[in-house]
Amino acid sequence: MSEVYTLKQLYEMQKELDVRIIKEKGLEGVDLLPNTVLALQVEVGELANEWRGFKHWSNDQSPRTKKIHSDRDAYLETNPLLEEYVDCLHFNLSLYRQLNLNISNYLHEDLSGDLTGLTEAFIHAFDWASKIYWATTTKRPSMAEKSLYRLTDVLLTIAKLLGFTRDQIAEAYIAKNKTNHDRQTNGY
Incomplete structure (x- = not known):
């Protein structure tokens, strides 16, 4: 990927998707923050599960970075670890819009x-995702803002620790964003 994408550019893509979902699902005026925080936490759990490094009880602690899919006459290779990371990023960016x-x-x-x-x-x-939720329910916007910034710090640090490059993240994010738009078009 030749162009280096910024978080702001990815945020704009997420905002467009969020606006579409809200309009098409009739969610105008609905507080979606609790669902988004929970969705982000679920995705963080799925990311950790693909990483596997915390599974001290298992002999298989290797990250899941390669999956082969059969698509008609071709085989496609994906990186489940990167895909789960990008799912986390989608919900993280959605929180910026919601706040x-x-x-x-x-x-x-x-x-x-x-x-x-x-x-x-x-x-x-x-922890930081939970703090976003509690700060909003107790009407402490500055704490919600600080918590979201810290959550973003943690997620970007996780990307670094997993060895993902900005280009890998952007390419996977853009592909998943397209998939999410396709899903909406097809009645997901």
Whole structure:
């Protein structure tokens, strides 16, 4: 992928998808933040499950980075770990829209030096997502904003720790965004 995509560009794609879903599903005026926080937490769990590094009880702790799909006469290779990461990013970006926060104000802080590893990063992702929810229910917008920024820091740090490049993330994000639009067109 020749163009380097910014979070703002990916956010604009997510915003367009969100607006479409809200309109087509008749969700105008509905508080979707609790569902989005939970969806993000589910995706973080699915990402951790594909990573497998926390499964101390298993001899198979290798990340799931390759899956072969049969599509008519061709075989397609996908990266389930990257796909789950991108699902997390979709919901993370959706939260910016729901909280009316300008993603251009976000300044990334790399947390990889502050974390003991991916297990801790996943736990922090769950924690910061929960804090977003509780801050909104208790009407503390500055805490919700701080929590979303920290969640984004954690997710970007997870990407770094998993070895994903910006191009890989953007390419997978764009492909999944197209899939999500196709799903809406086909009555998902």
